[in-house]
Amino acid sequence: CGGLTGREAHHLPASTTDDGKYSRIRPLLLSGEGVTICRSDVHYIITEFGIAYLFGKSIRERALALIEIAHPDFRPWLLEEAKKLGYVRTDQSLKSKVAYPIAEEREMTMKNGSKILIRPSKASDVEMLQNLFYHMSQQDIYTRFFQRMKSLPVAQAQHFCNVDFEKEMAFIAVTGVRENEQIVGSSMYVMDHATNLAEVAFMIRPEWQSVGLGRALQGRLAEYARSKGLRGFTAQILTENDKMISLIKQVSDQIEIKSADGVLDVVALF
Ligand SMILES: CC(C)(COP(=O)(O)OP(=O)(O)OC[C@H]1O[C@@H](n2cnc3c(N)ncnc32)[C@H](O)[C@@H]1OP(=O)(O)O)[C@@H](O)C(=O)NCCC(=O)NCCS
Structure with missing residues (x-):
């Protein structure tokens, strides 16, 4: 999207696919998926659960910020995958089950x-x-x-x-x-x-x-x-x-x- 500020803001249509079966926020790209925007150029990602401010943040902060705006049903899975990939600490927990107020x-x-x-x-x-x-x-x-x-x-x-x-x-x-x-x-x-x-x-x-x-x-x-x-x-x-x-x-x-x-x-x- 970009904007008047020159910042890249990405608004996902929803945090899950239309049938609710899959999270649009995922630990890794699927085979064959391409990337059109460099991660360092993305400032915000927006879902119905909030806004993740990613610009200039560490990998750990970025991973957590994205998991926090994923659908609550997928947050435990995303957190476990992020731990396996070494993006977040193994003792990291996420207490909130609701949208950021x-x-x-x-x-x-x-x-x-x-x-x-x-x-x-x-x-x-x-x-x-x-x-x-x-x-x-x-x-x-x-x-x-x-x-x-x-x-x-x-x-x-x-x-x-x-x-x-x-x-x-x-x-x-x-x-x-x-x-x-x-x-x-x-x-x-x-x-x-x-x-x-x-x-x-x-x-x-x-x-x-x-x-x-x-x-x-x-x-x-x-x-x-x-x-x-x-x-x-x-x-x-x-x-x-x-x-x-x-x-x-x-x-x-x-x-x-x-x-x-x-x-x-x-x-x-x-
Ligand atoms: C205690 C602390 C939380 C207060 O926060 P603060 O932002 O400094 O306080 P405020 O400016 O909102 O002032 C609150 C009230 O304290 C009083 N106060 C402010 N400065 C004061 C001072 N230098 N001496 C005595 N009382 C003072 C006033 O009654 C003020 O109320 P008012 O605004 O109606 O005049 C803060 O100083 C702090 O973080 N201290 C270190 C950590 C700590 O002790 N935490 C509390 C343990 S739970």
């Missing part, structure tokens, strides 16, 4: 006037998320993880972006154009079925702190959680983490705080 994307303006995009995260965001971690200060890493950490292994980073959009949700704040995004803030929750509450966690890049990004991310998480019928949030916060304490108190007036061994256990009901 594009309607949840929001452009927002921060207190310093900067515009950012807050969007649901994807499994293919993992490398950008590791990059965010490596830009955090040791102090921030300590207040986030309650321990000193020198690295964020892929398996752990996956936990913060590879969510099912149901009992787990994650929003990230990104700057830059789609093909070259940078994550400046991450937020997530994991729901506890027994209580119908969700535990939240945040990580904002130091130069983006105190401009309202935590508040904006928490606002999106709370709106989403309410739409899923959750009762409220819980958080474990170090007693000296004033900013996070102020942030969680913004969830509602119904706050319960218990303190033990330098850690606050907070319950905030909607």
